[in-house]
Amino acid sequence: MSSVVISIRDGMNDVVASKHNKSFRSYLASVSGFIREWRSKYDMRRVIHSIKVGIALVLVSLFYLVNPLYNQVGENAMWAIMTVVVIFEFYAGATLGKGINRGIGTILGGGLGCMAAVLAQQIGGVGNSVLVGFSVFVFGAAATYSRLIPSIKRRYDYGAMIFILTFNLVVVSGLRAGQVMDIARDRLATIGIGFAICIFTSLLVFPNWASDELHVSVASKFEDVGSSIEGCMEGYFMSGNEKEKQGSNNCKNCKAVLHSKSKDEMLANFARWEPWHGKFGFSYPWNKYLQIGENLRELAVTVISLRSCLESPRQPTKNLREPMTEPCSSVMSMLAWALRELRESIMKMRRFQVGEEVLSKLKAVRVELTLLTPQTMLAPLQKDEELAVASFLFLLMEMVEKVEELAKEVEELGELASFPAL
Structure with a gap:
């Protein structure tokens, strides 16, 4: 009887110990998660x-x-x-x-x-x-x-x-x-x-430079808008259930870009007072950063307008959208690539090496989009479907033109700020 009792007691101890270990590990995981969340929410600065x-x-x-x-x-x-x-x-x-x-x-x-x-x-x-x-x-x-x-x-x-x-x-x-x-x-x-x-x-003593934050903030907006463009265009060719899952996240970054004007102006005002530090010298063209931010907000407005094509109930059927899948996918990849190249140019403070290439590709994309005009492929469609597709194509054309303007602005920034050519 004693051996049996001892064996049962040891088994119970093992079970209790394993439960304590699991609870302790879960406690450590929750504490580490809280620390990571605290560090992300409250900047050490x-x-x-x-x-x-x-x-x-x-x-x-x-x-x-x-x-x-x-x-x-x-x-x-x-x-x-x-x-x-x-x-x-x-x-x-x-x-x-x-x-x-x-x-x-x-x-x-x-x-x-x-x-x-x-x-x-x-x-x-x-x-x-x-x-x-x-x-x-x-x-x-x-x-x-x-x-x-x-x-x-x-x-x-x-x-x-x-x-x-x-x-x-x-x-x-x-x-x-x-x-x-x-x-x-x-x-x-x-x-x-x-x-x-x-x-x-x-x-x-560990200075917090407004110029550094403005520089990184403007560069990160290119990535935010580019990812939103990819999400919106991919969502246009999804089914209804897939749209509902993705639609709410597509334009979240664009809305953050829209609300960044006051912060950008505040940072630019502070940056003008700062002395020469790092790669930022005197009379640095902070106004050009504000102009680029304004163009990015206009592009973000167009992306948010494009989202209405996902939410509108008056949309052409999937079969009618299939002929546009390939050209619109090329537009999506082209715009995302161009915005990421612009981001790298600003972030690394180097001249926009592929400027001519980007502008030529964007012009080719515009020509490709003009082939999808209502006079050609939209003739057999109903009025509501024709209007929906025409609105979609118009917004794509607007985004291409705005990305062209951004490319020119980034080139001017490189000249004014004397970015080195790599």
Whole structure:
């Protein structure tokens, strides 16, 4: 009996141990899956940026914590802390642009404010208040109006706001001219200290370049649109059930491309402030990147319109679509190949070597599509079917023309940016 009991107990232990091992392995798999999902969802750059902000705040707080430094700046150290909190941004270009705007706004506002305060003190009496009120109205209204101009608002809005704030703080203060000058000088010095700390930690410690992200983002859009074109065209010749499974995923990337305009403009604005780094020099043609992005969004709109051909109930039968299968498949492969070549040209920053080849092939594709006109193969079809096929072919022609425009834009980018020819 004892041997039997022992054998059963060992068997139960083996079963329990195997269950524990399986549960432990499943637990490890779930933990590793959670870590991978967390890393994909939360970019490590965010963690690095948060650490950099903490380091900058610690450095600037030393002006309060260390007595010799506090004796030099006194309560004006508060402005250095405020500068770090306000201007430290995720991208290095955004930090640099905001810091330069704050410096220019502070210098202009403080300088003009001191001049107005000195002049008001010289006048004295009622004229003092009249001059202060008049100068506040004129400069405040003029700076506010400049903030409404699109070209100024896009790059210098923060500087104009700081100008208004600094000018009013200096002019409206009831201090004597000498004290006003001293306060303006001390605050400018502490703002410069905070700006220097931000630039040091932002540009020299694992910098996040907006130019790099814009470059990669524009190049990846070619792949997104190309894969969507392949999916839509393949879906056009599928059965109804297959369309329903694939149709929802075909244009997901195109919708992301459509919603990327504001982000591209933001990144381009930050990239213009960034210094020379890597392969991006001064006066780099970021406007050409925006133009390429705009053309890609127009192509994405055409691809989304093509999706309506998949969802429309008024479609020709499969037998009527068979004559278009081969030419449309060649169009699909041609467009996808051209977009991937354009992506490689931008991503690797090299001249578009197959530009003439791509343009010649795209022109040949357009000629091939003109052979599928309603006057020839669509004559025996019903009106609804004829309209559906004609719309489909029209959208294909539009995509070919837009890809031709993209090829020309990428060639111009290579010339403006001086891409090397490999």
